[in-house]
Each structure stands twice: as structure tokens, then as C-alpha cells.
Amino acid sequence: MPQSRAPLNETASQTAGPYLHIGLQPSTAGFAMHQTELGQQICAPDTNGTHIRVEGIITDGTGAPVTDALFEVWQANASGHYAHPLGSGPVEPGFCGWARVSADFQTGEWGFDTIKPGPTSGPNQSKQAPHLNIWIVARGINIGLNTRMYFADESAANAQDPVLSLIPEDARRATLIAKKTLQNDRPLYRFDIRLQGENETVFFDI
């Protein structure tokens, strides 16, 4: 049986605030600090798999853009391996699977280039549909919000996904599925995030 109580309590979270870029992405704050800023590239141009772009807007309960939001994306490679010692298998050089993405200061739009991940192993020998793990911080978010982005062109895998199946309502599940279009012959997935209200994105207690 799992232990129910840990010896120590987790440190409490606090909002990252509106100036989070200073620490996490100083170039966006408006100054040069590091030779290489962390989290700029999930993968390399020659990383295996389908190269895609992901874009969206993040809005609040009034429909206003959340212009100080920052996302972190964590994903597997095209073979379904995470770039981690316990990530189920090796990944190619140049693939780190992690990036930081800031919302635009005026529009709340965000976007990044990556590769489409493969299916990953899930709990109890299950298989998870390809997905991106996303963590969101901003002013007014007391504790980082976790969500997942799935792919509209994976409907068979999505139907079997152990996490999507935790969400009973079709309409709510749909908030996690990015729509596919093409942009210059490259797949473009649109994933809008609504923190509150109509079509509120599903967030997870991970």
C-alpha cells in the first residue's frame, strides 16, 4: 500500500507574477542576460518525426488575453521516449523535449515549433495517445496550471487514451484536442487555452 503521509510538506506555491520573464526568459523582459537562454528549442531541425507548429491564444474568464502568461512544454520524441534517464528509451541528440513559450504582450497569442510526439507508455501497461504536457504560470495564477494538448488527427488513439477517458463530458474533452490545418505544407495545430468560463480548458491535478 502506498504511504499516505510524507515526512516533509511540499513548499507552497506563489504566483510567478507579471515579471516572470526576468528570471525565465530575460530577452522577453527586454534585456540580454545569458549567452543562451534556456528553453528556446524543443528539438533540432534534423530531429526525427513530423515537424509541426503549434499556436494558440490564452484568454481569461472575460475573454481578455492573458498577456503575461508563460508556458513550459514537455513532450516525448517521435518514438515516445522522454529525454530523461527514466524516459523509456534513448532520444536523438538535439532533442530535449522542453521549451518555454511566452504569450504576446499585446495579443496573448503564443506559438512554437516542434515535432509530433509518438504514443507514450501510460499507467498499468496502457498506451497514451500522442500529447504535449503544458504547465502555465502568470500573474493571477497562484499555482501553475497543468494541461495536455492532444492531436485531432489521432482520433483512434485519443479514444483509448487513459487520461482523456477520465473526462466524462465530450465537450470538455474537446478542449484538449488541437485542430489541424496546414501552413506552408507543414502541419499547424491550433490550441486555444481558456482559463475560465465558456469552453474552459481542462486542467489536471497531476
Next chain:
Amino acid sequence: MTREYYPRDRQLQPPDLTPAYKTTIERSPKHHLISMPHSLSETTGPVFGPSDVETGDNNLLTNYARPGESPVGERIILHGRVLDQNTRPVSGTLVEIWQANASGRYRHRNDTYFAAEDPNFGGCGRTLTDDDGHYQFHTVKPGAYPWPNGPNSWRPAHIHFSVFGTAFLQRLVTQCYFEGDPLIPLCPIVQAIPDSDAINRLTARLDLDRTIPFDSIAYRFDIVLRGEQSTLFENRLEGD
């Protein structure tokens, strides 16, 4: 075998909606969070190493200063350990901080507070914890500053922290306050935390043993990330 971590104790964390901190009113989800069993998606996370951090990144007195100059303000050492809930040190993990300068002004294109900018202070640092989970920054104590929440709201002096651990579910952003600051009990961001002990643990303590005499005063701030549960699996104890 999927590793399982202790569930997050939400009684010790600020809820999404804390109306006294007004921005949470529009930015907090109305639906409950969906709980999920952990998979590799949550129990792995980005890995950083020495090549990701440059020498001197943890010295905010020098990492933005012009040669021979230094930022204005009270020189402090801020140090501590990153542990997991099982009291094990989290070594080699990335710790990033950001803060206002001594007058309460951030180096950010959106900060319009008229307090003075400091040409020698960027306000951003990073480091990896050592084998014992220890980190250290050298910086100046940030100033308190006003913010548009109530008609006369002031943030206590604070330094923002970002910590990774080894799993995406350990990801933590928080703020470190300073012992004795009278603004702490008045701040709706701090008071969003429903547990007074949890608030106390966000308060760095004066650490005379780590001061540098005639140079810098020291404060200690320890951080605890979520830990793995020990589970019985095929009659074997795993993870402990």
C-alpha cells in the same frame, strides 16, 4: 512499473481562486482539476547540467554590473537546500530567481513604477544545486513596491524562485520573503496560502553563520519538492 509521487496536499497550497488577490477572479478555472494516475509524462522532466549554467550566474552583484561597479542595496547571501518530501537532497537541479532592485523596481519593459532603475542590476540569477541539494545566490535585498490591487497595496520584499526537480510534477514556482517584514501579513498574495506554517516556511531566516563579515548578511531559505511514494509491488518494497 510507474513511479508514484505523493499527491499534492492542496490544503497547504493556495487555491486557484483567492478573491482578495483580484486577478485570480478572472484567471482561476471554475471547473475542478481532474486527478490522474502518474505516467512517464509526469514523472520525467527536463534535465539540466553544468553546460546550461554559466559561471557567475548566481552572483547578481556582478552578473549585470558594469566593470568595477556594483548594484545599490543591502548585500545578502541567500542560500538553502532543495529537498524532496522524503528529506532527500535534490542534487543537480536548476534553481532560477528573479527580483526587483533595492528600490522595488524590476528590469522589465512592463514595469512602470517610477522608483529608480539600477544600471548595475539585472535581477536574474540561476544555479544548479550541489550533491547535498544546496544552492546559493549573492544579491541585494529587494525593495517593497506598490501594486494595483487595492487602493494602497504593497508587496513585501520578495525573491521569486523557480525549481524543477527531476519530474514535471515537481515543478514549483514560489516567492521567498524575509523574516520580520511587516507587509507579509497584509499581502493577499502571501495570504492566499491557507496554512500559517506553510507561510512561515516561505520566510527566509537570518543566518548569521553564513554572513560574510564586513561584506554581506545571510538568509536561509529551504525548498521542499514533491517526493516519491514507497509502494509495495509484487511483495517488494520499491522506491525506498
